[in-house]
Amino acid sequence: MNDRPKIKDIAVRLGVSAATVSRALSDSGLVAEPTLSRIRDLAREMNYRPNVSARNLRTKKAMAVLMVVRDVGNPFYLEILKGVEATARAAGYSVLMGNTENDSDREVEYFDMLRDGHADGMILMTGKLPEREGFLASVADAPIVVALEAIENAGFPHVLIDNQGAAQNAVEHLIGLGHKRIAHVSGPVPEIMSIHRRDGYRKAMAAAGLPIPDGYEPVGDYLLHTGQRLCHALFELPQPPTAIFVANDEMAFGVIHELRKLGLDVPADVSVVGFDDLFLSEAFYPPLTTVSQPRTEIGRTAMTMLLDILSGGLAARQPATMPTTLKIRGTTAPAPK
Amino acid sequence: MNDRPKIKDIAVRLGVSAATVSRALSDSGLVAEPTLSRIRDLAREMNYRPNVSARNLRTKKAMAVLMVVRDVGNPFYLEILKGVEATARAAGYSVLMGNTENDSDREVEYFDMLRDGHADGMILMTGKLPEREGFLASVADAPIVVALEAIENAGFPHVLIDNQGAAQNAVEHLIGLGHKRIAHVSGPVPEIMSIHRRDGYRKAMAAAGLPIPDGYEPVGDYLLHTGQRLCHALFELPQPPTAIFVANDEMAFGVIHELRKLGLDVPADVSVVGFDDLFLSEAFYPPLTTVSQPRTEIGRTAMTMLLDILSGGLAARQPATMPTTLKIRGTTAPAPK
DNA sequence: ATGAAAGCGCTAACAT
DNA sequence: ATGTTAGCGCTTTCAT
Numbered sequence: 001m002n003d004r005p006k007i008k009d010i011a012v013r014l015g016v017s018a019a020t021v022s023r024a025l026s027d028s029g030l031v032a033e034p035t036l037s038r039i040r041d042l043a044r045e046m047n048y049r050p051n052v053s054a055r056n057l058r059t060k061k062a063m064a065v066l067m068v069v070r071d072v073g074n075p076f077y078l079e080i081l082k083g084v085e086a087t088a089r090a091a092g093y094s095v096l097m098g099n100t101e102n103d104s105d106r107e108v109e110y111f112d113m114l115r116d117g118h119a120d121g122m123i124l125m126t127g128k129l130p131e132r133e134g135f136l137a138s139v140a141d142a143p144i145v146v147a148l149e150a151i152e153n154a155g156f157p158h159v160l161i162d163n164q165g166a167a168q169n170a171v172e173h174l175i176g177l178g179h180k181r182i183a184h185v186s187g188p189v190p191e192i193m194s195i196h197r198r199d200g201y202r203k204a205m206a207a208a209g210l211p212i213p214d215g216y217e218p219v220g221d222y223l224l225h226t227g228q229r230l231c232h233a234l235f236e237l238p239q240p241p242t243a244i245f246v247a248n249d250e251m252a253f254g255v256i257h258e259l260r261k262l263g264l265d266v267p268a269d270v271s272v273v274g275f276d277d278l279f280l281s282e283a284f285y286p287p288l289t290t291v292s293q294p295r296t297e298i299g300r301t302a303m304t305m306l307l308d309i310l311s312g313g314l315a316a317r318q319p320a321t322m323p324t325t326l327k328i329r330g331t332t333a334p335a336p337k
Numbered sequence: 338m339n340d341r342p343k344i345k346d347i348a349v350r351l352g353v354s355a356a357t358v359s360r361a362l363s364d365s366g367l368v369a370e371p372t373l374s375r376i377r378d379l380a381r382e383m384n385y386r387p388n389v390s391a392r393n394l395r396t397k398k399a400m401a402v403l404m405v406v407r408d409v410g411n412p413f414y415l416e417i418l419k420g421v422e423a424t425a426r427a428a429g430y431s432v433l434m435g436n437t438e439n440d441s442d443r444e445v446e447y448f449d450m451l452r453d454g455h456a457d458g459m460i461l462m463t464g465k466l467p468e469r470e471g472f473l474a475s476v477a478d479a480p481i482v483v484a485l486e487a488i489e490n491a492g493f494p495h496v497l498i499d500n501q502g503a504a505q506n507a508v509e510h511l512i513g514l515g516h517k518r519i520a521h522v523s524g525p526v527p528e529i530m531s532i533h534r535r536d537g538y539r540k541a542m543a544a545a546g547l548p549i550p551d552g553y554e555p556v557g558d559y560l561l562h563t564g565q566r567l568c569h570a571l572f573e574l575p576q577p578p579t580a581i582f583v584a585n586d587e588m589a590f591g592v593i594h595e596l597r598k599l600g601l602d603v604p605a606d607v608s609v610v611g612f613d614d615l616f617l618s619e620a621f622y623p624p625l626t627t628v629s630q631p632r633t634e635i636g637r638t639a640m641t642m643l644l645d646i647l648s649g650g651l652a653a654r655q656p657a658t659m660p661t662t663l664k665i666r667g668t669t670a671p672a673p674k
Numbered sequence: 675a676t677g678a679a680a681g682c683g684c685t686a687a688c689a690t
Numbered sequence: 691a692t693g694t695t696a697g698c699g700c701t702t703t704c705a706t
Contacts, residue, residue, distance in 0.1 A: 004452055006683060017693045022685060032691055047475075049453040053393035054683035057698050062390070073419060073616075075412040082410060085436065094455075097434050099422065115341055116386040118431075138384075224620055250617075257620040279410075283561060283594040285622040343699060354677045359701055369675055391699035394682050678705075689694075 005046045014038055025050070056117065065306060066119040068098035068110045070126045074222070074250070076276055076295070077125070080147070083299025084123060091307050093120075104130045114142055121306045123147055127191045129154070143309045147302040150192045150319075157309070158319035159302045163193055166291045166324040167200025167245070170273045173289075173326060174243045175208045178335040179271060183216040183241035185230050185251055194219075197247050197275065213239060220251050227254025235262055242270060242335050249274040249281050249290055256288075256331065267333035277327055286330030294322050342383045351375055362387070393454065402643060403456040405435035405447045407463045411559070411587070413613055413632070414462065417484070420636025421460060428644050430457075441467045451479055458643045460484055464528045466491070480646045484639040487529045487656075494646070495656035496639040500530055503628045503661040504537025504582065507610045510626075510663060511580045512545045515672035516608060520553040520578035522567050522588055531556075534584050534612065550576060557588050564591025572599055579607060579672050586611040586618050586627055593625075593668065604670035614664055623667030630661050 007025075011018045016035060024031040024039040025048075031039070042048075056062050067084055069077045081097070088095045096119055098110040107130040113119055120143065127149030129135055136154055147159040174182050184201040187194030198217065205212055215237045218230040227246060231254065234240055246252040252274030256266050264270050266286060274281065277292035301320050344362075348355045353372060361368040361376040362385075368376070379385075393399050404421055406414045418434070425432045433456055435447040444467040450456055457480065464486030466472055473491055484496040511519050521538040524531030535554065542549055552574045555567040564583060568591065571577055583589040589611030593603050601607050603623060611618065614629035638657050 007685095008683080018683090019685075019694080020692055023692085026685085030691070035691085047452075049449055051394070051683050052453050052455050053390045053399070054698090055685075056390035057388070057394050057700085058683080058685045060698075072422075073412075073415045075410075075415070078410045078412070078415075085409075094433075096431075099419075112386055115384075116389050118389050224616065253617060253620040257622070260622065279561065280590060280617055280621075283590040284617075285594070285597065344701095345699080355699090356678080356701075357676055360676085363701085367675070372675085388699050391682090392701075394684085395699080395701045397682075676706085678703105680701105680703085682700090682702105684698090685696105687694105687696085690692085 004051070005048045006051065007048075010039060010042055010046065010048060014042060060117070062117055062120050063092055064094045064096055064119045065303070065310075066096045066098050066110055066113055066122040068100060068107075068122060068124050068126055070100050070102055072097060072099040075278060076248075076250075079279075079295035080125070080299040080302075083296035083301075084303045085299075086296075087300045087303035087307070093307070100126050102126070104132075108132070111139055111142075114139075114144075121145070121310050123302045123306060124151070124156075125149055127151065127193055143306065145302045145306045145309070147298060148193065152192070155317075157305050157317070159298055159305065159322065160319045161293050161298070161322050161324050163196035164200040164203070166326070167197040167275070168204045169200075169326055170275070170291055171201050171204035171245050172208075173328065173332065174245065174271060174273060175204060175210070177243070177271065177332060179241075179243040180210055180335065181213075181216075181239060181241045182210065182243045182245060183218075183234050184212075185218055185220050185227060185234075185244060185246040185255060187219075187247040188221050189219045194247060201245055213237070216241065220247065222248050222250055224250050224254040227251030228258040229254075231255040231258040232262070235264075243272070243332070244270065245273045247275055249276040249278045249288060252288060252290065252331075253284065256284075267331050269336060271332040271335075273326075273332060282327075282329065289329045289332040290327055292325050292327050294324075298322050341388070342385045343388070344385075347376060347379055347383065347385060351379060397454070399454055399457050400429055401431045401433055401456045402640070402647075403433045403435050403447055403450055403459040405437060405444075405459060405461050405463055407437050407439055409434060409436040412615060413585075413587075416616075416632035417462070417636035417639075420633035420638075421640045422636075423633075424637050424640035424644070430644075437463050439463070441469075445469070448476055448479075451476075451481075458482070458647050460639045460643060461488070461493075462486055464488065464530055480643065482639045482643045482646070484635060485530065489529070492654075494642050494654070496635055496642065496659065497656045498630050498635070498659050498661050500533035501537040501540070503663070504534040504612070505541045506537075506663055507612070507628055508538050508541035508582050509545075510665065511582060511608060511610060511669065512541060512547070514580070514608065514669060516578075516580040517547055517672065518550075518553075518576060518578045519547065519580045519582060520555075520571050521549075522555055522557050522564060522571075522581060522583045522592060524556075524584040525558050526556045531584060538582055550574070553578065557584065559585045559587060561587050561591040564588030565595040566591075568592040568595040569599070572601075580609070580669070581607065582610045584612055586613040586615045586625060589625060589627065589668075590621065593621075604668050606673060608669040608672075610663075610669060619664075619666065626666045626669040627664055628661050629664050631659050635659050 100106045122144045146156045186198045220226045274290035277290045281288040437443045459481045483493045523535045557563045611627035614627045618625040
């Protein structure tokens with residue numbers, strides 16, 4: 001296992017030069033037929049694999065891209081990864097996963113991996129840049145595509161969904177069902193994605209002339225147990241809601257779980273809408289009404305953009321916006337009397 | 338971004354040799370104090386990062402390990418990844434994710450990544466080796482740790498759970514509740530993990546003197562919709578079960594979803610036990626009774642073993658067996674009259 | 675304690 | 691169409 005053959009071994013055994021072997025193995029079309037086959041055959045026979053470090057050093061490419069997310073633990077990212085991976089593989093790139101856990105140091109680390117040649121480009125899905133002065137300037141011309149989240153004023157190409165529109169649409173569905181007291185469990189709010197979804201909620205409420213009472217917009221963090229906690233708080237208000245629009249499915253599961261503990265029926269007493277459409281959302285009970293995003297497609301698009309940049313193309317300056325659909329399932333029903 | 342400083346840049350600016358810079362930056366303890374600090378300061382100031390390809394080429398190490406799973410789409414692996422990653426990072430290694438989707442070609446590809454220097458070692462979680470003659474021999478002495486699944490006759494160190502014992506325990510719980518007609522939705526059955534879980538089921542049934550009627554052991558593949566399909570088939574049998582032990586949570590969700598469609602109540606009409614304890618299993622309705630595995634711990638242990646091998650240590654020859662616990666929640670109840 | 679020089683395995687000019 | 695040569699950026703003998 002450890003005595004890996006190198007190009008020179010093949011060259012010596014065949015009485016040709018290392019360069020010829022290299023050329024033959026890289027489909028350069030510069031090696032003539034008797035030699036070509038002999039080299040390829042022997043390479044296969046010897047189970048030859050080019051040493052990536054040597055090649056990368058020479059070509060200054062890693063043929064790898066970095067996909068950085070804020071939490072690998074969130075299955076939501078997995079399908080995006082699949083889209084990214086499929087597209088990357090087809091182009092001969094491999095994909096490295098980066099996990100920041102919202103830690104600024106780790107964010108920096110992944111940017112460093114770009115600089116030290118670990119990867120050639122990056123798909124960033126953590127709505128922020130490391131908090132260091134001058135950081136933005138130092139990476140402004142790096143091959144980076146931002147997906148799902150937005151990084152403003154950086155000039156990076158983006159792949160987005162219309163969070164505000166989708167949220168508004170979801171809340172309108174609730175309003176159409178006759179709900180008046182609709183609360184919103186939001187994401188971490190300084191972040192753009194959370195703000196957009198909340199804006200959509202507010203816009204729908206305003207358009208319908210519905211008030212947003214104090215305490216109707218608790219701020220969450222996309223985690224299951226936070227959904228539980230915030231739901232509990234909501235029902236200690238003097239006027240609890242009859243419907244809740246939750247910023248993601250994971251928290252929505254927590255909300256529904258807590259509702260059940262409180263003895264409330266979903267959707268008879270309280271309607272719930274989520275956002276993401278996780279693979280379990282339909283099998284959940286009741287099947288979750290939620291906003292579905294084309295995740296694989298998002299991954300594919302982001303990677304395609306990145307490949308474009310990597311091959312010298314100029315990336316689109318306006319973001320690609322992917323369509324969402326509201327999946328109306330079992331957690332929403334007409335408002336109780 | 339593209340004009341990355343190299344060791345020589347630092348050396349020139351400081352009037353020292355490249356070798357000294359390299360030594361200073363690698364904590365070799367061979368550089369004296371006035372120089373040492375000057376080098377380190379300048380390196381930081383210039384934001385220097387050693388080029389990994391050059392370093393790896395020279396040292397013949399990648400400082401990376403490969404974690405290969407059969408389906409990145411399964412959230413089950415994410416927590417294991419977290420354990421692996423934490424341990425790896427602490428030792429200065431990064432972790433690459435490999436996804437085989439049960440495709441033999443892709444399996445080979447990841448083994449190749451070991452040979453071409455992409456990674457130094459591998460944590461394998463796909464209960465099988467690529468089907469090529471002589472393959473086992475060709476990788477027998479590679480730094481590989483097998484986790485969750487077993488690869489027999491290969492001499493690789495393993496991190497396992499007692500699948501059979503845990504399964505048996507789960508079924509005994511059902512039996513203790515008075516169930517007689519207990520079915521088992523298994524995993525893909527030529528594979529050892531699936532077989533062990535099924536053996537546990539059979540053992541418990543045999544010990545209680547309970548028969549396993551025809552059709553009571555449908556073979557699945559760990560996927561949600563397969564759980565649905567197999568559950569449906571189970572209830573077309575002349576004597577349907579009153580309890581089902583399902584080989585993983587994902588299929589268990591499908592089973593429960595289907596049960597509901599069939600108008601059957603869980604757990605009043607049918608009890609269900611899963612295996613895995615996914616992060617959503619408790620928030621599911623009813624909260625899923627299931628076998629919980631120490632996932633993070635499994636990842637940590639596997640990576641620790643791999644580090645040990647990588648640093649020249651001899652790996653334990655007998656597998657590390659991690660404890661499981663049966664979480665009794667809301668999907669199991671006494672057998673209906 | 676530091677420098678000089680060699681070389682990891684590969685690819686890409688530049689010859690021929 | 692193939693060989694020769696140089697060098698990617700780093701670490702590591704071997705000198706001094």
